[in-house]
Amino acid sequence: MLKKDSLLKGTIILAAAALVVRFLGLFQRIPLDYMLGSIGQAAFNSANTIYLLLLTIATGGIPLSISKMISTRYALGRPDEAKRIYQAALMFGAVTGLLLATAMFVLAPVYERLSRVPDSAVSLQAIAPALLLFPIIAMMRGYFQGRQIMAAGGISQIMEQILRLIGGIGLAFIVLGLGWGDKYGAAAVAFGSVLGSIGAFSVMMWFARKLKKQDRDEESAIATDKAAKPSSKLPFRTIYREIFRTSIAAVVTAMTVQFVYFFDQSFFMRLTSVFYNHDTAIKVLAEYTNRAMGIAGIPPILAIALGASIIPVISSAYALKNMEEVQRQSSLVMRIVFFTGVPVALLLTVASYSVTGLLFKSPSGYDTVALLTAGAIFQITMMISNSILYGLNKPKQPMYHTFIGLGLKVVCSLALAPFLGVYGLIIGSSICFIVITLLNVRTINKEINLNILGNKWFAYLAAIAVPALAGWGTEYLVLNLTDAWANKVSYFIAAAVTSVIVGGLYLIMLAALRVITPEDVRSFPGPLRKVLTLVLKPFYKRAA
Structure with missing residues (x-):
């Protein structure tokens, strides 16, 4: 049984998914630094950036528009219109995906010559098939958000990144182990996005089948006069006009x-x-x-x-x-x-x-x-x-x-x-x-x-400047003191100590300069309020 998520729960799910996706995206880049040379890294990142831009243009803002349209129709008791909108969205996603994937594959050599990034064409062609599925997945995510089932989109995003990370890096190890070189190693990592798209699509299809069965059971349980409520034949032209009218601005900003x-x-x-x-x-x-x-x-x-x-x-x-x-x-x-x-x-x-040295090769x-x-x-x-x-x-x-x-x-x-x-x-x-x-x-x-800060801007800038200067000095000192240690250990210690100094001094300065007051803290969301109250309480007591 798929349950609707409340606004708060839905926001938490999407925020948690975004957090996981961002960190998994970062950790995909780390092994690349050790596996590929500069040309391979540049080739993969060129392909990945173009792919993400095209995906944003094709889908950015549109899932949100679909979400609003779907939720409005269900609120007005027009589920047939909602299903018609969903059909139109899937058709749009399929056609857009096919056009973009074909264009990216065919024009990859042209882009390589334009950008002058060696070997980028092969990586572009390797990642292109992912565009076949992702526009459809984006439309499905919009539909499920409109039905207030946020878990579908969140889980599919996490599955996508996991398969993208494991599949891409795993394929690159095999390709490089066969001695095919960075050109095809970068393409193997890029192909991980295709594996991610298959995983995300599989998750969305599982949710879609389950929701379809649930809707069918609910419809059969409720006695309705089918003759009085014919299926909607809302024109696709009308649907697309509404989608684009409400999403173009969001696409541009996204x-x-x-x-x-x-x-x-x-x-x-x-x-x-x-x-x-x-x-x-x-x-x-x-x-x-x-x-x-x-x-x-x-x-x-x-x-x-x-x-x-x-x-x-x-x-x-x-x-x-x-x-x-x-x-x-x-x-x-x-x-x-x-x-x-x-x-x-x-x-x-x-x-x-220290952070760069700790995470990457140097x-x-x-x-x-x-x-x-x-x-x-x-x-x-x-x-x-x-x-x-x-x-x-x-x-x-x-x-x-x-x-x-x-x-x-x-x-x-x-x-x-x-x-x-x-x-x-x-x-x-x-x-x-x-x-x-x-x-x-x-x-x-x-x-x-x-x-935002009223007349506290100068105090706030001081609360930033002092920890920044102290942090730079701390990092320099710790790196010199640990110079004889293993590089990664030295970077880790320097980054950790600098974090404590910068974070601690920042909080002290915020409290000491009254940039943030107890009244400010009480207005923050619960989890953040509890943390700041616990940390800043001793400073406010001393000030009192």
Whole structure:
């Protein structure tokens, strides 16, 4: 028996799935660093980035639209219309998947010549079949969310990542063991996404069969006049018009990060040809795509969870014209991001040398990791401000802001990359995220007055600067003291001690400077409130 999930339970399921998926995605990159050379890593990450961008364009926002359409029809007692929408969505997913997979496979050699990333065509062709199933899977996830069965999407995402990780890495071991080289080793890892798509589709089909049987049993148990309620013949054209009208804005904003990474990978070799020689460029590209992008993907995990949970809360309050509650919730979620998401990015930035050395083969590229992870702070604020605007029923505004930000990204990258190399590309990305955030906040403030930190901004910056300086000093000291130890042990000790110093000093500074008060803590969600109360209580007692 499939049971409907409450809003809170559904949010927890999706957030937990996103957390697991992000970490599994990171741990796929770690063995690549040991198994493949720079060319193999660059080839795989090029294929993976294009695949994720195409998948986002094909499905981003559409499952959410389908979810709303399905839930509305069931709420109005029109299950036949809901099933018709589901059929239209599956057809759209099947056709889109076939077109994208074919295009990616056929055009792979063209992209290799355009990007100048050696051996990337084979990896692109290896990952292309995954696009056959994933658009269909995305439509099914939207349908199940509309039926309030969140476990289907969550479990399928986790199964996808597990098979992608184990299958891709396992195949790469076999291919490399046969002596086929990095070219086919990278393609083997890419093919792991195909295995993941099969696993995810199998999970969704199991849930679909079970739900279909459950619906059939419920329909047979209820005496209904079938002649009075004929099957819906809602035109597909009408369905698609509704889907696209409500999802295009979400697709544009959802593709922001993937487009930024796609642009960097596609034009890296061309834009940095003056700054690097060919071999150095391949090495830096591999470090950027495998190490920096992997670690920089950790801080936004919280934003994904918060963004999913805040939209319905703000939407409900806004629909009731309860602007005081809209202001309170919007300010609260931004405050939580600054208090919790920013220090994670700060720590990974400060300890980038140790973290990179611990996770990967060497700490090479740690400066790229530090700069990209620091920019993730602005990526987080962009994502949360997008979610707030969706809750305020203003999806077009973040879409327009995204176009402006991406335009600036392209211009800044073209101007800076020839002189600064990879740093110019990352600076361009950060400018993109900052501009989108500022434009979003300006639009939000036209509806409500966001009160994030009030007059505590200077105190908050001090609460960040002091732990950052202490963290850099601590890492340098510990690395020197443990220089004679095994490298991995030295990196681990340095990262651990730096984490304690940065985290501890950050909390002390927040309390000592009264950046966060007991009143602030009481407004936070339960789990976070309990942790902060336990940690900060001694400092508040001393202050009193």
